[in-house]
Amino acid sequence: MATIVQTLSVHQLSTASWVCLFALLALIAFxxxxxxxxxxxxxxxxxxxxxxxxxxxxxxxxxxxxxxxxxxxxxxxxxxxxxxxxxxxxxxxxxxxxxxxxxxxxxxxxxxxNIFQHYGARNAFSSIHSENHSWRRKIVAGNYAQTAIVAKEAKHGSLWKNVGRFLNMIKREGTTSGSGPAKSIDFFSACRFYAADNVTSHLFIEGSDALDGDQEIRRIIEDSAEGPSDVMSYFKMEFETLNSAIDRIKGMIFSLLNLEQKSTGRSRPATASGKQVDLEQSQWYGGTAIRDWGFKRFLMTRDALEQARIDTSLESPVGAKLAANSMEGEKSGWIDGPPVQDAGIRLLKSSASDEGLLRFYRNEGCASECMDQFLAGLDTVGDTLAYVLQTLSMTENRRSQQALIPECSSLDLPQEYDVPLSSKQLADIQAALYVEAVLKETLRAFPASTTxxxxxxxxxxxxxxxxxxxxxxxxxxxxxxINRDTSVFDRSCTFDVDQWLPQRWLDADDNTLAEMNRRLWTFGSGGRGCIGKHLAILEMKLLIVGIYSRCSTAIDDETPVKVSKK
Structure with a gap:
């Protein structure tokens, strides 16, 4: 019996040794x-x-x-x-x-x-391959060209009217502090209301009325704001299983130690994964109130197109151009192509024998495109303008206000907002040097996307x-x-790249300025850069000018900033 036990122990030891050896070899190979x-x-x-x-x-x-x-x-x-x-x-x-x-x-x-889909459908932003992005972008690219944006504003004045509505909201809802006429307001929410009203009027036949006090859309907009933990949760999804395991282990440890675990912020809705959420799974189509609102606004826009109340010109809502594409696919006599894992796309063959495929939108795809542009415009414009107002209000930046106010006042803009600005007035605003410097420096120092x-x-x-x-x-x-590259944004070692300093854009020589403009990466670059860049910039410049053209030039006795190119 002892011999058998001894033999077994040797055998077990030998097996354990081989397992350890193989594990070691595998580790070395790795x-x-x-x-x-x-x-x-x-x-x-x-x-x-x-x-x-x-x-x-x-x-x-x-x-x-x-x-x-x-x-x-x-x-x-x-x-x-x-x-x-x-x-x-x-x-x-x-x-x-x-x-x-x-x-x-x-x-x-x-x-x-993949997580930036809506209604189970991709859009230009969430398209993985360039060819799938290109056909989507071409449909609406003309509506976002700078010439089209300026021409539309000169004719209808929608953005300028919203500047007036923004200022009226401050008068109406602002809180008076002290003995002066100044009023305080939550300008982060106010700027997001302004951005929402602008971009939705560009997308739909009927936009939002957040500035005029629509409480439902205000609540929806405020609920859509992302905190730091929401933004970083995008990347947690890359390693979802591992992060879930870490959370469970942390929870167990805190429970055993009888400690309270601090919340990392509100959790993102289920649709952050890009999966389709039907009304049966949620009270909202798309899983969130803002998606449900956007889908209904797109359907209203499509109805208006079908009833010939609007057309597909560059002056019409972007949603109309998307709806026309969807209607074309529906009305064609072509044969359905193979099924795709995208609720927003209709693949069609031009004939039974033709293997070539043509792509058209379904309603979900159109609405997904609109939602992507809505959320991008809301976050980029709203957040950037909030940074502009916050930074300019700081004591250390009073000289920047001192330079901005007379420049805005010198544009001689009307004090009423129901009449569109002329093409000349819009061109003067676009060319205003210090307005441009303030906006570019804010986009550089505080980009809306930091991931x-x-x-x-x-x-x-x-x-x-x-x-x-x-x-x-x-x-x-x-x-x-990229926006803090010292070799580009501080070549003369005069301006700290970690500081907000508009003067860097005025003191740069022509070659340096050209390189700074190329390297300003807040809107991305290349064919997949931000399609709404020109709309966003005009929105922001108009509000900056609208606010500071109404301010007093007598701020203090400090030496004013010299607003001129070197």
Missing amino acids: VIRQSTSPIARIPGPLLTKFTILPIVYQDHIGNRTKWTEGLHRQYGPVVRLSPKEVSVSSSASIRDVFTGSAKAGYYPKAPIF AFQRTVPPGGRMLEGHFVPGDTIIGGIPTT
């Missing part, structure tokens, strides 16, 4: 493979060669952006964030990744963009800044990092 992979040669922390844990941890604590910025300062324009992710910040790499070319090939968007714009390296890989990046690697750039 380390060698990771250490010799092309991405391992890219600069970055040692641990990021082997595991995703550093970036998962940074995502989990909401520090991804600052962590990445720090790595760029330490390692240079191309840094490794994980065994499958790289961040870039140089002009050459940004141009290659985010502009690309038909010859070299385009970088598809990363899978993270990485991600792409996927095409098959075969690419060379970036002397480093080979393998295919399928996630590659991204962060606006805050």
Whole structure:
């Protein structure tokens, strides 16, 4: 019996040794493979060669952006964030990744963009491949051209009327403090109301009336505002299982220690994953009140087009152009193509024998496009204007107000807002030097998006800044990092890139200014840059001018800023 036990123990020991040996060999092989992979040669922390844990941890604590910025300062324009992710910040790499070319090939968007669908349907922003983005963008691109935006405003004056409604809201709802005429108001919400009324009037036959006091739409807009934890939750979805496990472990530890776990902010709605949510699953179509509201507004716009109350000209709502595309697909006698996993697309063959496919919208796709443009305009314009007003109100920036007020007053704009501004007046506003400097500096210092714009390296890989990046690697750039490039925005070592200093845009020579304009990355770049950029800029300039043209020029006795180009 003892012999059998001894033999068994030796056998068990031998098996355990073999298991340990195989585990050790597997670990050695893994380390060698990771250490010799092309991405391992890219600069970055040692641990990021082997595991995703550093970036998962940074995502989990909401520090991804600052962590990445720090790595760029330490390692240079191309840094490794994980065994499958790289961040870039140089002009050459940004141009290659985010502009690309038909010859070299385009970088598809990363899978993270799947979450920006609405009603189960993709839109231009959430389209992964360039060809699927291009046909969507072409339908509405004309409505967002600068000439079309200015011509529409000169004829109808919708944006200028909303400036008046913004100022009337302050008079009506502002709280008087002290003995003077000044009134205080929650300008973050006020700026978002202004942005919402502008963009919805551009998209739908009937926009929002937040500035005039519609409490339902105000509540919807305020509920849609994202906190820091909401924004970072985009990237938590990349590693959803791991982050869920971390949350469960933290919950168990806090429970065992009888500690209260602090909330990280309100959780994002289920539709953040881009999945379709029907009325049977939620009281709102699309899963949230703002999506439900947007879908109904699109259907109203389509009804107006069908009844010939509006047309598809550049002066009409963008939703009309989208609805016309959907109606064309419905009325064609073509044969349905193969089914697709996208509730917003209708694929059609031109004939039974023709394998060529044509793409048309369904209602869900049209509404998804409208919702994307609505939310983008709401966040970008609303947040940026809030930063403008907050920054200008600071004591250290009083000289900037002193420069802004006389420039705005000199434009000699009417004090009433029911008559559209002329093309000449709009051109003067667009050319106002200090208004331009204040807006660009705010866009640079406080971009509305502070998270990485991600792409996927095409098959075969690419060379970036002397480093080979393998295919399928996630590659991204962060606006805050690029907007703080000292070699571009502080060439003379005069202006700290971490400070808000409009004067940098006035003191730059022509070559430096051209490079600053190219490198201002708040709206992205290339063919997939922000389609609503020109509308957003005009909205913001009009409100800045509308506010500061009504202010007194007597602020203080400090030496005024000289508003002129060098």
